[in-house]
Amino acid sequence: MPRNAVVGVDIGTSSSKGVLVDAGSGAVLRSAVREHAVDRPGPGRFEMEAGVWWEEFTGLARELTAGLGPDRAVAAVGISGMGPCVLLTDDGDTPLRPAVLYGVDTRATAQIDRLNDELGADEIVRRCGSALSSQAAGAKIAWVADEEPAVFARARRLYMPSSWLVRQLTGAYVLDHHSASQCTPLYDTNALNWYGPWAGRIAPGLELPPLRWSGEAAGTLTPAAAAATGLPAGIPVTTGTIDAWAEAVSVGAQGPGDLMLMYGTTMFLVHTVPDAALLTSPALWSTVGALPGTRNLAGGMATSGAVTSWLRELFGSAGYGELLRLAEESGPGANGLLMLPYFAGERTPLMDPLARGVVAGLSLSHTRGDLYRAALEGTAHGVRHNIEAIEAAGGDIRRVVAVGGGTQGALWTRIVSDVTGRPQELRATTIGASYGGALLAAQLVGDARIDDWNPVAETVEPDPAATARYDELYALYRELYPASAGVVHALAARQHR
Template sequence: MAVTMGIDVGTFESKGVLVDDGRILAEARRPHEMLVPRPGWAEHRPEEDWWGAVTHLSRALLAQVPGAQVEALAVSAIGPCCLPVDASGQPLRNGILYGVDTRATVEIAELNDRLGEANILTLAGTALTSQAVGPKVLWLQRHEPEVWAATSRLHTSTSFVLERLTGAFAMDHYTAASWSPLYDMARQDWSAELHGICEAAQLPRLLWSAEIAGHITPEAAQATGLPEGIPVTTGTIDAAAEAVSVGVSRPGDLMLMYGSTVFVIEITPGRVTDPRLWSAPWLFQGQHAAMAGLATSGTLTQWFREVMAPGLPRDTAFETLMGEAEASPPGAKGLLCLPYFSGERTPIHDPQARGVFFGLNLTHTRGDLFRAALEGIAAATRHIAETYAEAGAAPSRVMAVGGGTKMDPWLQATSDMTGLPQELRRVTLGAAYGDAFLAALALGAARPQDIDAWNPPERTVEPRDVPAYAKSYPLFRRLYEQTKDLMHELPA
């Protein structure tokens, strides 16, 4: 039996899958934590959370299908991340995560002043925000000089795993574009001027996501149980693999991922240059993408469960909260929520933004609060959709994916708030399934259009006319504008 394996390392959970021409043969999961050592910081342990997830899931999948002949592996992971390693490839500290980590605000401001915001946008296609890796590398150089002195190479999560699997030091273009201002979008290569942030030798070779970057080494074969010598693709960020899994393949296609954060990817006819969005080459040469993302989405629902419903059984807590939210009317009885509990990414790019429940009175229930939280995330998603339209990239087709799609009030509120139908595919496993497809592409065992046969559409969530949202959304936008100065004055 010839199969491909896909593994995705997420923020709170990693998943793996074995697939035979679209048919899922085995699934496995492994939870882990996001470390928050200080407010505004977000980290993972690369050995335990990244490499440990890959070795654990690989062996767990192979154990479920004895005799499976794995022909290729693709791995995706959270990103963009920043991990320094020494000359032997050993991590020198925890991995610094994507835009939820806001430690480099001073470096962002300095680089904007020194290089010019317009020049950075022209060069890299992406304005400097908490999502950008370049300022975090500069932060590392300045705040951890002993670590920096020992740094031989700079990794993201996928490139670290790739090096462990194959010995190759490589990264995909889609991920590299998030290393602003180190990436040159026009040249599709690292910039000739690295602005004193790092040295060229510390940066990986750039490849496309479905290219074969290397082959399983004897050491990796022993650690993972995979056959020595099988090919491994370059890999990519988890959200991109998730987009692949649900058929995002042509200009106008947009993925709306309901995960720890809401993440949005649209394939665009050409390069979109708008400081409110992120831009990158897509996974395949000749294609472009524009991205957006909220900072707190699924993590807000987890926080709510832990703080507001600690007595509920963990395995049924969300089912109970969903029932309570559905009993609350749209608009949550006039309650608004700004979901900026970890600052906010697109389109406001404000790491000092704060979470707010506004309009509380003594009649509000826990269900009203949970509905307001879901509607706040939906309103922030509408803000993103409006930004795409203003940038000249209004989507023509929306595909929803991720664990949050199982929360019907959240899913429906998003369609109602944005006015966009959302197509759901049969397989909702997400990025790991997309990875298995990318591995098949690398082998030549599948064509890009074959994803529709692998994972056909199953249902569509249609938007409804909800008068309460016509009133609440303008208030949502005004609430942030009228409170952001106060947010910025609060202690960190």
């Protein structure tokens, strides 16, 4: 009998990643990546063509399964993707425009203001769990309706990267509950369903998808999808979810008190609270979890790895290894530099789409290593700010689990532990969302358990001396935003002209 394997694929902001995993042990047998860029058609706007998602999935699936011998059989597929995104199609599933991406896209500020006035900001939080922000997919739908009425008049279905792939693979039109809960104000987090009165008002004519939990089977692979991907027809495909929640699955961070910290293009935090506790905060997102019986307080920084990538591009030939070495040499405090990493606005806890990056303390003596260190430390300060907001909202963080590409190289995770004063667990496999998708796929066909698949490998402990030094810098970090906001907002307004 061949041994079962599962495929997990995640559509991310800068790349799509896939893994082939042994369904019994969790061992990664193969991995593959397709890098891509998002479109930026104007200030504050981030878009992507849906065709890229399917093209990259088919390429990844074929690469991961090419030449598999008779001892291996792909038994299931797990999906995840960036989000919440808004891809609108006509009744024949033809995309009507590029997908509007998640909270990095800040175009819908006027719609947020209008919906708050019409529906009531407090009532939105009470029913939907979260205040309207650039993260809210419902506001982006309203933007299309307002600004592109001819497009919206033809719109019949709503997709995100994960649900679009599910549609191509199985023919099913479904969305997971967690992704729906980020479609504020269309989803009622108390009733666990679309809220008809507001959905009909904001998205008239849209056939909103039926809802399932992330680990449920959406359907089985069609013969046409099998021909396109090289995967076996008839195998189950998960409903899938947004990437950060699949990341949490990949490291077992779904218990009450857990905080998943995702190091990626953006920094994401997902704190699990007891199911009975619908905690809300205007500075955070309160969502339904990826799995039944879970709820989350979540935060997200608009940039993190995106800033380090930008610096690497500016520095030319310098690779990440060299920059990490130089940042290590710079030492705590980056020789007197302090960075606000708000290069694409900021999501939580500021909820300020007009925030911008600030580097304070520059002198002619500062080096590439100092700037790179300041970027790592700036994101760490942002993590601490979010953690404080979570606890202020009633969260009880008992364990921090780190995941994502930024955990490689040790320096960034060490800086975050030093700045926050909190240890972080690192599991043996930190690939992230694609691995979480594979785990959910394996659970469709067997008894896969995270502690067997992916045990804790190490714990990053904070250095008390470094934490004391960072306490002083964090106080300055918190002062810098209000002190510079007026100037920064005026400059941001010029960028939109």
